[in-house]
Amino acid sequence: MMRVDVATLFPEMCQRVLDESILGRAAKRGYIETHCHQIRDYTLNRQKQVDDYPYGGGCGMVMNAQPIYDCCQDIIRQVEEQGRQRPHIIFMTAAGQRFSEETAKRLAQYDSLLLVCGHYEGMDERVIEELADEEISIGDYVLTGGELAALVVADSVLRLQPGVLSQPEGYQDESHWNGLLEYPQYTRPEEWRGKKVPEILLSGHHGNIDKWRREQSLERTRIRRPDLYEAYQNEHNQNQKK
Structure with missing residues (x-):
């Protein structure tokens, strides 16, 4: 049973999508497992602020490294407590490698994935360098956040898991x-x-x-x-x- 975790500022939105339709039914039957986590819960300030102005100037705000890092570390702990290995960590960024069906096939071989969603103008590069096994983009365009991209990756990878689709031909002919x-x-x-x-x-x-x-x-x-x-x-x- 593959596990996918999503670190995001909008966990309820992401979980609602993952709990619907084919993936939702597969999760209820025990073929897959999904969890969405609120990055804001790991801030150390009273305002629950997760972003700040970029060094060097520029438009927008940049997500702080600390809450992302602490959120991911807690997810890693939860995954390992299940007896699994450390999850394969993917940061959803516009600068990442472009996603494809071949990428989905490769990622489907992992026991667990952790998808990290940026927002605003992006994330402090140091947390990406510290944690990311890879960065992925779903196309040559920019979104307001990484949530939709993470859901695309999760959907395309989880549907390849045994039991999710009734027949392998459901995706092999597509x-x-x-x-x-x-x-x-x-x-x-x-x-x-x-x-x-x-x-x-x-x-x-x-x-x-x-x-x-x-x-x-x-x-x-x-x-x-x-x-x-x-x-x-x-x-x-x-x-x-x-």
């Missing part, structure tokens, strides 16, 4: 799993607003259906994501040469 985008999907009715389901999907011939889906996946990737298509073709050609 976009990015094998480097390609997923083929088009259809359901009832057979005709909607004059648009019909492709005849091949009604044929019952699974071999032809699999071939059609692969062709659609390749063509969709070629048109929409030429970068992925080129990388896939290069890897495919290299494998053929081996």
